[in-house]
Ligand code: SF4
């Protein structure tokens with residue numbers, strides 16, 4: 001993810017991208033605070049996308065992406081009070 005956005009806060013420095021790169025185009029570089037972040041050698045990169053696909057923060061972001069959400073509740077307050085789901089998922093028992 002860091003490789004895509006350039007935001008250090010989105011990189012844990014796990015080195016998975018470096019390990020996955022088929023061209024050894026990624027190296028971990030120590031910043032001014034002593035943390036290691038990946039840098040891509042653009043002369044070696046073939047833009048295969050392997051580094052993005054392996055990044056755990058990309059997967060985390062994808063997993064957290066909600067494309068659509070719905071909300072609903074039963075109109076009858078007494079019904080709602082007896083259900084944790086707002087009586088959206090009730091049976092007629
Ligand atoms: S896109 Fe592919 S070649 Fe380029 S840095 Fe990422 S893994 Fe390496």
Ligand code: SF4
Nearest residue numbers: 011012014015017055
């Ligand atoms: S795989 Fe993702 S989190 Fe790990 S070092 Fe590379 S950019 Fe950072």
